[in-house]
Amino acid sequence: VWKPAPGAPAWPASLRAQVAAALAKVPPAYRPRTRHFTPRSPKSTAAPEPARAGHGGHGDPRAPAGARPHYTNRLLLEASPYLRQHAHNPVDWRPWGPEAFAEARKLGRPIFLSVGYATCHWCHVMEHESFEDVAIATLLNSRYVPVKVDREERPDVDAIYMAAVHAMHGNGGWPMSVWIAPGDASQGLRGVPFFAGTYFPPRDGARGRRKGFATLLTELADRFKNDPEHIARYGAQVAARMKASLAASQSGPRVGPAVTDRLVAAVARRFDPVHGGSRGRPKFPSNVPVRALLRHHLRTGDAHSKHMAVFTLKQMGRGGIYDHVGGGFARYSTDARWLVPHFEKMLYDQALILRALVEAWVVAPDAELERLIRETVAYLLREMRRPDGAFYSATDADSEGEEGRFFLWTPAQIDAVVGPVEGRLLREVYGVRPGGNFEGRTILSLRRSLADEALARKVDAQALRARLRASLDKLELARRKRVPPLLDDKVITAWNGLLIGALASAGFHLREPLWVAAATRAADVIDRKLRTPDGRLLRIARAGQARVSGLLTDYAYFIAALLDVFEATGEPRWLARALALQRQQDRWFLDRKAGAYFATPSDAPALLAREKPDYDGARPSPNSVAAMNLVRISALTGERTWADRARETLGAFAGRLHRAPRAMTEAFVAVEALSWPMREVVLVRPKGADAEPMLRVLRRTWQPHRALIQVEAGAGVAALQQSSPLVRAKVPRQGKVTAYVCVAGACKLPTTDPNVLRRQLLEVRDPD
Numbered sequence: 001v002w003k004p005a006p007g008a009p010a011w012p013a014s015l016r017a018q019v020a021a022a023l024a025k026v027p028p029a030y031r032p033r034t035r036h037f038t039p040r041s042p043k044s045t046a047a048p049e050p051a052r053a054g055h056g057g058h059g060d061p062r063a064p065a066g067a068r069p070h071y072t073n074r075l076l077l078e079a080s081p082y083l084r085q086h087a088h089n090p091v092d093w094r095p096w097g098p099e100a101f102a103e104a105r106k107l108g109r110p111i112f113l114s115v116g117y118a119t120c121h122w123c124h125v126m127e128h129e130s131f132e133d134v135a136i137a138t139l140l141n142s143r144y145v146p147v148k149v150d151r152e153e154r155p156d157v158d159a160i161y162m163a164a165v166h167a168m169h170g171n172g173g174w175p176m177s178v179w180i181a182p183g184d185a186s187q188g189l190r191g192v193p194f195f196a197g198t199y200f201p202p203r204d205g206a207r208g209r210r211k212g213f214a215t216l217l218t219e220l221a222d223r224f225k226n227d228p229e230h231i232a233r234y235g236a237q238v239a240a241r242m243k244a245s246l247a248a249s250q251s252g253p254r255v256g257p258a259v260t261d262r263l264v265a266a267v268a269r270r271f272d273p274v275h276g277g278s279r280g281r282p283k284f285p286s287n288v289p290v291r292a293l294l295r296h297h298l299r300t301g302d303a304h305s306k307h308m309a310v311f312t313l314k315q316m317g318r319g320g321i322y323d324h325v326g327g328g329f330a331r332y333s334t335d336a337r338w339l340v341p342h343f344e345k346m347l348y349d350q351a352l353i354l355r356a357l358v359e360a361w362v363v364a365p366d367a368e369l370e371r372l373i374r375e376t377v378a379y380l381l382r383e384m385r386r387p388d389g390a391f392y393s394a395t396d397a398d399s400e401g402e403e404g405r406f407f408l409w410t411p412a413q414i415d416a417v418v419g420p421v422e423g424r425l426l427r428e429v430y431g432v433r434p435g436g437n438f439e440g441r442t443i444l445s446l447r448r449s450l451a452d453e454a455l456a457r458k459v460d461a462q463a464l465r466a467r468l469r470a471s472l473d474k475l476e477l478a479r480r481k482r483v484p485p486l487l488d489d490k491v492i493t494a495w496n497g498l499l500i501g502a503l504a505s506a507g508f509h510l511r512e513p514l515w516v517a518a519a520t521r522a523a524d525v526i527d528r529k530l531r532t533p534d535g536r537l538l539r540i541a542r543a544g545q546a547r548v549s550g551l552l553t554d555y556a557y558f559i560a561a562l563l564d565v566f567e568a569t570g571e572p573r574w575l576a577r578a579l580a581l582q583r584q585q586d587r588w589f590l591d592r593k594a595g596a597y598f599a600t601p602s603d604a605p606a607l608l609a610r611e612k613p614d615y616d617g618a619r620p621s622p623n624s625v626a627a628m629n630l631v632r633i634s635a636l637t638g639e640r641t642w643a644d645r646a647r648e649t650l651g652a653f654a655g656r657l658h659r660a661p662r663a664m665t666e667a668f669v670a671v672e673a674l675s676w677p678m679r680e681v682v683l684v685r686p687k688g689a690d691a692e693p694m695l696r697v698l699r700r701t702w703q704p705h706r707a708l709i710q711v712e713a714g715a716g717v718a719a720l721q722q723s724s725p726l727v728r729a730k731v732p733r734q735g736k737v738t739a740y741v742c743v744a745g746a747c748k749l750p751t752t753d754p755n756v757l758r759r760q761l762l763e764v765r766d767p768d
Contacts, residue, residue: 327379
């Protein structure tokens with residue numbers, strides 16, 4: 001029997017029975033994430049532990065295996081890993097929904113909304129300092145209705161209230177903390193925020209902040225009770241600013257390649273010529289729009305555009321943001337040299353960086369870029385792939401109560417694993433020294449490329465790479481014995497879509513059929529397991545349960561993935577499914593009056609505002625991805641109306657694209673594609689014929705404004721022509737694999753010669 005949350009209203013008997021049944025089902029080795037457990041007495045307050053090198057150190061709040069938690073709340077009934085992390089806080093958390101709003105209205109209390117995600121380091125800090133503190137929990141339970149939201153499960157709720165944080169403070173982040181007036185019953189879930197922020201220390205003076213969380217809770221509850229009219233007026237003002245910020249700008253001239261030139265100039269002004277990326281710190285991979293830069297280079301021949309893209313990727317791959325032992329990239333670098341990362345690894349970062357690496361490698365083939373591609377894919381297939389073939393979401397930054405501990409090394413640890421001789425070489429190359437570069441240990445990094453390292457040592461570059469890789473592999477095996485960071489094991493349709501597309505593209509261009517097969521298998525899992533009986537997408541799957549209606553990000557990212565899988569495999573079913581989902585997206589999300597797409601479907605419960613997403617954040621705007629999907633679908637089907645819709649989508653953001661091009665860099669992938677005539681390539685092969693000589697041309701030719709249909713003559717053409725009339729009457733010539741290249745409605749002569757195909761692809765056409 002667990003204790004009632006301190007200060008919380010009594011639960012109905014039915015809810016108590018539900019939670020008791022869920023608690024009874026936890027396995028014997030269950031480790032409740034709390035510091036309040038039997039047999040130890042709970043702590044009512046705890047002084048925050050000192051910050052470690054500015055990273056906000058805190059102890060791991062998990063109890064020993066088999067411990068019984070003192071407190072359990074409704075979040076134990078949820079499937080989200082993030083929500084379940086908070087199931088044993090003394091806070092009486094509720095999930096987002098009408099029940100929480102109804103209770104707040106009944107009790108006459110504000111809602112305290114906390115938004116975060118499972119691998120968020122500072123979310124863990126605030127949990128440990130405040131949500132595990134009984135005195136603070138009592139304040140929350142007795143004066144608020146506390147609500148927890150997983151931003152990865154409900155990005156629509158996150159976006160609405162993050163707009164409030166920006167409206168009040170000009171910036172935001174996670175954890176997000178919002179004080180909400182629930183309004184009357186007619187408003188449903190449209191509560192207005194009257195105060196908002198991100199992380200708050202527990203008490204006054206902690207971490208150098210004048211006011212702590214406990215003081216704010218008291219003051220704001222008093223204000224809500226004593227001056228509700230002021231709260232309502234101010235909340236309405238904030239809500240108006242939120243709605244304005246979430247609405248797309250309709251004004252502005254047509255967006256063309258000249259705006260891409262302005263984007264590139266803006267990126268160049270902030271470019272760091274020494275370390276790559278943008279100048280200063282922190283350094284985010286997304287701050288340099290690699291894909292837009294490479295397309296600008298293609299159109300203009302500007303060598304600096306290519307340099308900024310390729311140099312940034314290489315510098316990232318040499319820095320500590322890259323996991324040299326196990327592969328994969330951390331979220332961002334806290335310093336200006338890509339050295340000290342925020343150690344969590346997100347699936348979407350791997351996907352976006354992998355896509356950029358592949359495109360850069362096709363433009364500028366290079367051993368360093370290829371190594372990063374192969375090691376990143378190996379990491380994803382080894383550590384992030386579920387048994388059924390879909391991909392997990394993320395891994396945490398923390399383990400054993402410390403940020404980054406899993407990834408750090410001392411000289412003695414390295415020598416113990418690989419021996420003193422190989423250890424000395426590895427330590428010299430990767431900068432491992434006594435005292436380290438991060439809290440007494442070392443984040444591995446390269447000061448220069450391995451090719452330059454080999455040149456300086458006067459040894460063969462390939463032999464040096466192999467020797468170092470052998471040592472790193474031994475470290476990776478040894479690292480598996482450490483306590484790993486938490487794995488966020490939910491499957492998110494949108495993030496899988498990003499990874500599936502990048503993996504299919506990588507497999508196609510580097511001729512790795514196993515990678516294409518992995519992408520195909522994951523796409524099949526999403527298509528089978530995360531959809532409703534009527535074919536609509538679901539967003540989340542965990543523990544065998546799929547839930548939450550798909551949002552625009554899920555549709556746009558997964559449609560893009562299906563198009564990539566189709567181009568890599570030629571299987572007709574993937575194009576057919578992409579077209580079906582695009583029609584659904586148009587039905588449920590399209591703003592038919594003003595153009596572009598809303599974040600939520602038209603039949604979703606109404607929130608305070610309906611966002612039409614434009615800005616790129618850590619992930620590209622789904623409207624930007626949707627615009628490029630429409631361009632590709634137009635080229636693959638020959639239906640120009642899809643391209644018209646792409647122009648309408650971009651037109652909805654024309655003013656913003658002109659005023660602030662850096663805010664929507666992914667949109668310029670579609671802008672450039674619409675400015676150039678798309679090449680439609682149909683590759684028809686006789687049954688059993690080897691298409692590789694022709695495919696090799698397509699793999700190694702930088703052609704981003706190209707749609708590829710590879711199909712087998714006969715039954716393959718018959719199956720595909722239902723989705724793409726372009727394949728009709730396309731037959732192999734002289735019993736050989738034949739390429740048909742069309743540009744802007746004008747077709748070249750069919751060819752069976754790879755050299756002729758290359759010339760046809762590279763014929764210069766001026767952009768429109």
